[in-house]
Amino acid sequence: MKELGLGLLIIGLISLVLPLINPNLHYVFLTWIEQWGPAVAWAIRGGIALLGLVLWLGFKNRD
Numbered sequence: 001m002k003e004l005g006l007g008l009l010i011i012g013l014i015s016l017v018l019p020l021i022n023p024n025l026h027y028v029f030l031t032w033i034e035q036w037g038p039a040v041a042w043a044i045r046g047g048i049a050l051l052g053l054v055l056w057l058g059f060k061n062r063d
Contacts, residue, residue: 002062005055012049016042 015030033041 001055001059005052005057005059008048008052009056010052012045012047012052015045016049 015033030045033044036044
């Protein structure tokens with residue numbers, strides 16, 4: 001679970017930063033998010049990053 005959380009956190013952070021660096025950049029794995037508008041897209045991106053952070057921190061000390 002720790003690895004899944006770290007993966008989601010990294011994907012969420014990348015998806016949060018990429019539109020700020022180049023707004024015209026259309027990356028294939030997250031284009032479906034834009035269908036519901038910009039506010040919902042940012043909420044989904046933030047939710048992915050937040051879920052990844054919670055999973056990573058929650059399972060960080062478990063063996």
